Amino acid sequence: MKTIFSLIKLTAVTLILFAVIYPLAIYGIAQIAPNQGKGETLLVNGKVVGYQKIGQKFDKSNYFWGRPSAVDYNATGSAGSNKGPSNAEYLALVQKRIDTFLVVHPYLKKAEIPADMVTASGSGLDPNISPQGALVQVKRVAKERNLAEAKVKALVESKINTAVVGPETVNVLELNVALDKLR
Incomplete structure (x- = not known):
């Protein structure tokens, strides 16, 4: 007791x-x-348009696309696929992403597609892409928006974040918000 x-x-x-x-x-x-x-929100005209540290889905051709998400950009279910490079299902999914990317970017060869544009991050919510991932999309975005490629490329280059440690990155949300302001 x-x-x-x-x-x-x-x-x-x-x-x-x-x-x-x-x-x-x-x-x-x-x-x-x-x-x-x-969280770190991004405001446009006093309205929250997104969170800077959480990846968001951009799939329209007039915007830069982020990394694919294993959780469809659902922040409540942050996770990777847990499938390795020897998994047939994973390889098929990556190949499908490559094929889709090449259809929308016909000026590229398969070897020119940065890995981060066809593979999801560990969290499935990575808000950043590599500078190369942004630069290969410049031609498509410039054409869709009737802008000069040089102008869109300069915008991408102005949004490259360099870290003391780690690779350079481009925040997709910040880039797309700046793109909307570009004339």
Whole structure:
């Protein structure tokens, strides 16, 4: 009986600690964080158009496309496919993405497609692509928007983020928002 009473007390203390105190502490810390812990949003004319750290689906030909997503850009289900390069189903999916990319970019050869344009990231929500991934899309986007390729290429080059450690990247949402402002 004494053991059962001790276990009930331990359960109550643990429940209060992890179901009440811990969430309130995290909520309190978030209130002093930038944007009150709601993420880094991108605003256009005072309206939220997206989150800078979460990949979003762009599939219209007049926009730059991001990396494919294993979770269809659903942030609540962040995950990769967990299929390796020897998995036949995975290889078929990558080949389908390559074929689709080549149809929309007929000026490219298969070897010219950057890997990040046909493979999903580990989270399925990568907001960035490689500069090469953006540059191979310049011709398509410029044609769809009736803009000079040099102007669109200059925009891409202005949006390349260089890190102290790691590869250069281009945030697709930021690039597409800047593209909408380009005339």
